[in-house]
Amino acid sequence: MNTELLGVIASYALTLIIAIFLGRYIAKTFAGEKTWMDFLAPLERFIYKICGINPKEEMNWKQHLKALLTINMLWFVYAFFLLIFQDKLPLNPDGNPGQTPDLAFNTAISFLVNCNLQHYSGESGLTYFTQLFVITFLQFVSAATGIAALIVVFKAFRDKTTTKLGNFWDFLVKTNTRILLPICVVIALILAFNGTPASYAGKDTIVTMQGDTVGVSRGPAAGMIAIKHLGTNGGGWFGANSIHPLENPNYLTNMTEVISQVIIPIAMIFAFGIFIRRRKFANIIFGVMTLGMLILLIPSIIQETGGNPAIAKMGVSQLTGAMEGKEVRFGPTATAYWSTVTTIISTGSVNGFHDSTMPLTGMMQLVAMMTNSFYGGCGVGILNYFIFIIIAVFISGLMVGRTPEFMGHKVEAREVKIAALVALLHPFLILAGTALSSFAIAHGWGANWAVQPGNWLNNPGYHGFSEMLYEYTSSAANNGSGFEGLGDNNIFWNVSTGFVLILSRYLPIIGPVAIAGLLAQKKYVPESAGTLKTDTATFGIMTFAVIVIIAALAFFPSLALGPIAEYFSLY
Amino acid sequence: MKKYFFPALKLTAVLIVLTAGIYPLLIAGVSKLAPGKGDGVTVENKGRVVGYANVGQNFTDDKYFQGRPSAVGYNAAGSGGSNKGPSNEDYLKVVQERIDTFLAHNPGVKKENIPAELVTASGSGLDPHLSPAAALLQVPRIAKLRNLPESKLNDLVKAHTDGPLLGMFGPSKVNVLKLNIALDNL
Known part of the structure; x- marks a missing residue:
């Protein structure tokens, strides 16, 4: 077997092993059981004391959401102003300028919502101060927000009937102290010892062997790159993200980064099963999600290792596959694997540029973000999947003529309405956004804009359309990767994707938390012969079908105009 | 609130x-x-720091092993790829030109032996590596210009080839900067 494929299989196997242990640990931590990290308890008590928080104060689902939204709003204001005034703040050895208001708006939201769409390049668009105090900070707390929201849902299904769903601040703090920070220290040190910069030294200037004078951007990157992956954030320190040889120096760091971005999403599935004492239910979810991943992954690997047919016609060798936008030290197999992983979960970091991948690989990346629930981002992945479960429960209930129930609670009109709204919001935002930008190009909007719509696209034809479709899909999935050829640092893209980002982050958090809270308040109906079982393979397939149908019906026309049309023009 | x-x-x-x-x-x-x-991590040659071990640099002289095309001219003050789509006609013309240029500088090389990585831009624009095949393909040119036996250069490339991680995972590659430093010190 070839070493590139072996590397991918090993990466996935290691991910799974770590995730199983991590899942148990997470479940124990939030169930209040003893773990070997309990030595951190005094630190947490100290934090609660100075913040005036009583971690034992139980909140209901509405109070949780109020706390979540209040602190998120604070973070936005904080980040926005720091980005605008970064040139006047310390730790700016390269003398980079402040961000324009529209760019700061986009950047602050993008990192606040765990998306990490970057309409700037890290080398010139940020200072070390904002890289740490805005970007790194938000990468920690946005991941913790998603996880804390999911823990609320965990709590809702642990007991039969309850309104006491734990304390939001407690979840937020413990996610940082018990999960994110300790694992990040390990990842960051692996990176630093393999050549990723970690010191505060500024840009270096060197004279190369043949006498060219070039710069080398550096900075305290290792810690940020660790949380960027562990928290499924994805925003890179350097412009080229994890393709950059300092951000991802060798195959070992590549495996480390690709593993660390999936461990929490998978661990949360297992933690769910342990926490609500229904392991079989969690195993079915894991099975469906893994099936979804494989369906997207296998064609991507085949396409990328097969090479570009247009280049094959020129008569050169493509034994190493399609290499445009890729790096020799990773090879096309590892890049195809990364591209699938980074789009099914909401990381959006890249180790090869997606804009230059083959049309069908690009389509798999798009479909991964359009479904957005195979593993999914930190915490929010299962929240998205939960919406599809509710819809599947409702449809299956109608099909077999039984009252739809989930975890012993009746699913009624209100819950189904919320689920349907959240499920439909995603395609609406993507398609409406793409339609708007296409209209702007076709009808010559913005003749006096700094960047005119006609100059947005880096590629003509079908691929150009895919660039726009990708940008909105990535925003709505809170993913953050891009077909980076798109000229997106201008007011149209900064503002329009900014609004897509906010809506597609908070509604899909509010929806599932509300549904779970509402269900948990209801009377517990014991399981009987008439109950629709949700922990069977049949129900798993049903959920999978709901996901496929919603994605296929909503998105097929746009995919046909972009990647599918490009595929047929190439082959 | x-x-x-x-x-x-x-x-x-x-x-x-x-x-x-x-x-x-x-x-x-x-x-x-x-x-x-x-x-x-920096690399020295004859007592002078000539670059970073992990960051690729430009070699235009035919007497050196040449790395991959770069969208940022190997200036690591920034980074980035071409972001050209696979069906972009202008891009495909550029690839064709790179093939023609390579053939002109490497007489005797057959087109079907040119690995695609030598005519396509890397993602970072700073790719420090080549596959062993891409380095070996340049040996006859360099051997001729430097009056060295090809076998000696082939051995040099082999000595600078990093195998897969633990011998099992990922591709083999050659660090172009380190290879060229060794070449100068032969």
Whole structure:
């Protein structure tokens, strides 16, 4: 077997092993059981004391959401102003300028919502101060927000009937102290010892062997790159993200980064099963999600290792596959694997540029973000999947003529309405956004804009359309990767994707938390012969079908105009 | 919301100190023990720092092994790829030109032996590596210009080939900068 494929299989196997242990640990931590990290308890008590928080104060689902939204709003204001005034703040050895208001708006939201769409390049668009105090900070707390929201849902299904769903601040703090920070220290040190910069030294200037004078951007990157992956954030320190040889120096760091971005999403599935004492239910979810991943992954690997047919016609060798936008030290197999992983979960970091991948690989990346629930981002992945479960429960209930129930609670009109709204919001935002930008190009909007719509696209034809479709899909999935050829640092893209980002982050958090809270308040109906079982393979397939149908019906026309049309023009 | 405002404000301050203050300082501190002391690993040639081990650089002289095309001219002040789509006609013309240029500089090389990586731009624009095949393909040209036996250069490339991780995972590659330094010191 070839070493590139072996590397991918090993990466996935290691991910799974770590995730199983991590899942148990997470479940124990939030169930209040003893773990070997309990030595951190005094630190947490100290934090609660100075913040005036009583971690034992139980909140209901509405109070949780109020706390979540209040602190998120604070973070936005904080980040926005720091980005605008970064040139006047310390730790700016390269003398980079402040961000324009529209760019700061986009950047602050993008990192606040765990998306990490970057309409700037890290080398010139940020200072070390904002890289740490805005970007790194938000990468920690946005991941913790998603996880804390999911823990609320965990709590809702642990007991039969309850309104006491734990304390939001407690979840937020413990996610940082018990999960994110300790694992990040390990990842960051692996990176630093393999050549990723970690010191505060500024840009270096060197004279190369043949006498060219070039710069080398550096900075305290290792810690940020660790949380960027562990928290499924994805925003890179350097412009080229994890393709950059300092951000991802060798195959070992590549495996480390690709593993660390999936461990929490998978661990949360297992933690769910342990926490609500229904392991079989969690195993079915894991099975469906893994099936979804494989369906997207296998064609991507085949396409990328097969090479570009247009280049094959020129008569050169493509034994190493399609290499445009890729790096020799990773090879096309590892890049195809990364591209699938980074789009099914909401990381959006890249180790090869997606804009230059083959049309069908690009389509798999798009479909991964359009479904957005195979593993999914930190915490929010299962929240998205939960919406599809509710819809599947409702449809299956109608099909077999039984009252739809989930975890012993009746699913009624209100819950189904919320689920349907959240499920439909995603395609609406993507398609409406793409339609708007296409209209702007076709009808010559913005003749006096700094960047005119006609100059947005880096590629003509079908691929150009895919660039726009990708940008909105990535925003709505809170993913953050891009077909980076798109000229997106201008007011149209900064503002329009900014609004897509906010809506597609908070509604899909509010929806599932509300549904779970509402269900948990209801009377517990014991399981009987008439109950629709949700922990069977049949129900798993049903959920999978709901996901496929919603994605296929909503998105097929746009995919046909972009990647599918490009595929047929190439082959 | 008022009830949550002040706890949120104070907690934000604490988390900023923890994640943006203490955490990166800790990593920077421990990294003093790492190769390059956390500043990045540099490479010297004849007592002069000529580059970073992990960052590729431009070699235009035919007497040296040449790396991959770069969208940023190997200036690591920035980074980036071409972001050209696979069906872009202008892009495909550029690839064709690169093939023609390579053939002109490497007489005797057959077109079907040119690996695609030599005519396509890397993602970072700073790719420090070539596959062993892409380096070996340039040996006859360099051997002729430097009046060295080809076998000696073939051995040099082999000595500088890094195999897969643990012999099992990932591709083999050659660091072009280190190879060229060794070439100059033959």
